[in-house]
Amino acid sequence: MRATVMYGAGDVCIENVTDPAVIEPTDAVVRVTRACICGSDLWPYKTLEHSETGRVMGHEAIGIVEAVGADVRTLKSGDLVVMPFAFSDGTCMFCHEGLHTACIHGGFFGTGEVAGAQAEAVRVPQADGTLVVLPVGEDDALLPSLLTLSDVMGTGHHAAVAAEVGSGKTVAVVGDGAVGLCGVLAAKRLGAEQIILLGRHADRIALAREFGATDVVSERGDEAVERVRELTDGYGVHSVLECVGLEQSELTAIEIARPGGAVGRVGVPQDEAMPASQPAFYNNISVSGGPAPVRAYIEALLPDILEGRIEPGRVFDRVIGLDEVPDGYRAMNEREAIKVMVKP
Numbered sequence: 001m002r003a004t005v006m007y008g009a010g011d012v013c014i015e016n017v018t019d020p021a022v023i024e025p026t027d028a029v030v031r032v033t034r035a036c037i038c039g040s041d042l043w044p045y046k047t048l049e050h051s052e053t054g055r056v057m058g059h060e061a062i063g064i065v066e067a068v069g070a071d072v073r074t075l076k077s078g079d080l081v082v083m084p085f086a087f088s089d090g091t092c093m094f095c096h097e098g099l100h101t102a103c104i105h106g107g108f109f110g111t112g113e114v115a116g117a118q119a120e121a122v123r124v125p126q127a128d129g130t131l132v133v134l135p136v137g138e139d140d141a142l143l144p145s146l147l148t149l150s151d152v153m154g155t156g157h158h159a160a161v162a163a164e165v166g167s168g169k170t171v172a173v174v175g176d177g178a179v180g181l182c183g184v185l186a187a188k189r190l191g192a193e194q195i196i197l198l199g200r201h202a203d204r205i206a207l208a209r210e211f212g213a214t215d216v217v218s219e220r221g222d223e224a225v226e227r228v229r230e231l232t233d234g235y236g237v238h239s240v241l242e243c244v245g246l247e248q249s250e251l252t253a254i255e256i257a258r259p260g261g262a263v264g265r266v267g268v269p270q271d272e273a274m275p276a277s278q279p280a281f282y283n284n285i286s287v288s289g290g291p292a293p294v295r296a297y298i299e300a301l302l303p304d305i306l307e308g309r310i311e312p313g314r315v316f317d318r319v320i321g322l323d324e325v326p327d328g329y330r331a332m333n334e335r336e337a338i339k340v341m342v343k344p
């Protein structure tokens with residue numbers, strides 16, 4: 001089959017690789033009908049060290065089950081399924097606690113350990129725990145929104161949950177990528193009264209406003225902090241969704257939280273140290289978050305998509321075939337596209 005292989009920073013190509021097959025009795029093989037490129041794929045795109053073997057990329061997909069192992073109980077060939085970016089058994093202590101990204105039998109797609117989904121097919125370990133059957137047809141108009149349950153909508157929701165967003169609260173979202181935009185949607189869905197987006201790109205800001213952002217701050221650093229304070233009677237916000245992962249954005253996130261506020265981090269941190277330890281301490285700010293257990297959120301978010309209350313699929317502004325994936329990486333890296341959907 002054909003798949004997206006990354007050999008190092010900036011070095012992405014489409015190649016023929018071995019077809020995925022059932023290896024463990026708990027595996028399924030899924031023919032990918034929709035995949036996408038993630039903002040987090042841009043970190044290896046910028047920094048991955050060169051290797052001879054390369055890495056099959058991609059961790060978001062919808063597809064059709066083609067084969068299942070002998071122990072798979074809840075899926076059958078022909079089912080249309082959505083695949084969270086992490087696989088999980090659904091039965092261990094951490095899965096029962098709703099933290100599927102810490103599953104003791106779990107792992108992550110597209111990391112080198114398990115091949116990714118920017119490909120014609122993907123092997124899914126722990127298929128019963130991981131995959132969710134979708135009650136729609138293969139070409140349903142809701143597929144773009146359903147595809148965001150793989151990652152960005154669940155991740156935006158996780159940031160909102162970690163930041164303790166609730167009814168009547170003031171919220172800031174740091175970052176206007178697909179996750180930040182879904183964070184706006186999630187904050188609105190959870191009842192936030194004021195939602196301030198920190199972002200600089202006109203197309204993304206326009207979509208954020210449609211998703212529920214009430215204010216936009218395009219300054220950076222101290223000026224951004226100043227602007228958020230002006231918008232919140234001088235206090236800062238109750239909840240901050242940090243959707244970038246850079247030192248500057250993490251620092252800003254803590255500085256715009258009001259005393260007793262909470263920061264939910266879902267941007268993959270690019271540094272060892274977390275900035276702003278002292279302001280976080282003196283203002284009693286909770287800093288939480290991490291890899292989103294998107295599997296845990298699918299049951300809650302799915303009805304809102306099926307019944308049309310949220311439309312996170314609007315973050316996709318480009319649809320390409322597998323052969324165009326290298327250009328899709330370039331377009332997202334150059335901020336030419338918000339999020340790219342792939343139809344293998």
Ligand SMILES: [Zn+2]
Nearest residue numbers: 089092095103
């Ligand atoms: Zn588990």
